[in-house]
Amino acid sequence: MSSGPELGLATMYRLIKKSGAERVSDDAADELQKILEDVAEKIAKQAVDLSVHAGRKTVKSEDIRLASKNILKL
Amino acid sequence: MSSGPELGLATMYRLIKKSGAERVSDDAADELQKILEDVAEKIAKQAVDLSVHAGRKTVKSEDIRLASKNILKL
Numbered sequence: 001m002s003s004g005p006e007l008g009l010a011t012m013y014r015l016i017k018k019s020g021a022e023r024v025s026d027d028a029a030d031e032l033q034k035i036l037e038d039v040a041e042k043i044a045k046q047a048v049d050l051s052v053h054a055g056r057k058t059v060k061s062e063d064i065r066l067a068s069k070n071i072l073k074l
Numbered sequence: 075m076s077s078g079p080e081l082g083l084a085t086m087y088r089l090i091k092k093s094g095a096e097r098v099s100d101d102a103a104d105e106l107q108k109i110l111e112d113v114a115e116k117i118a119k120q121a122v123d124l125s126v127h128a129g130r131k132t133v134k135s136e137d138i139r140l141a142s143k144n145i146l147k148l
Contacts, residue, residue, distance in 0.1 A: 006089055007085065015080055015114045019119040020119070020122045021133040022131040022132070025133065025134045025135065028133045028134050030135065031138040031139060032114065032117065032118065032121075032138050035139075036110055039113055040106065041089065043106065043109065044093035047106075051095070057096040058095075058096070058099050059095040059097070059098050060099045060102050061105035063102065064090075068109045070147070072109070072146060073144070073145055
């Protein structure tokens with residue numbers, strides 16, 4: 001199922017820089033990439049389950065929203 | 075500080091498709107994009123604070139890791 005990272009490393013650097021970092025280690029960008037990919041996959045998988053549960057074949061924003069609540073402390 | 079989304083919509087579609095979705099609404103991809111951008115920004119900002127707290131100018135993977143623990147239920 002996984003075929004390499006979907007999110008780019010350059011994007012990760014930029015995101016950390018934008019948040020006020022003076023310097024960003026390569027490892028830090030790698031780590032953020034891994035974590036975001038993991039979060040995205042967990043939300044997406046749960047959203048698919050929720051759409052099936054609701055008798056739909058289409059994943060909708062409400063599925064993504066509910067799935068994210070179970071994964072984020074936000 | 076924010077200057078448009080860093081994560082692409084096509085990537086969001088692909089991530090949800092890869093998780094087993096038959097169909098994905100436009101709203102769902104939008105929603106996942108918004109959520110991931112928000113998570114990334116929150117983790118990055120907290121990681122910057124943690125690096126400063128540790129007396130460093132460089133954000134390291136350990137900062138990202140600790141910051142993510144405060145934001146994710148994973």
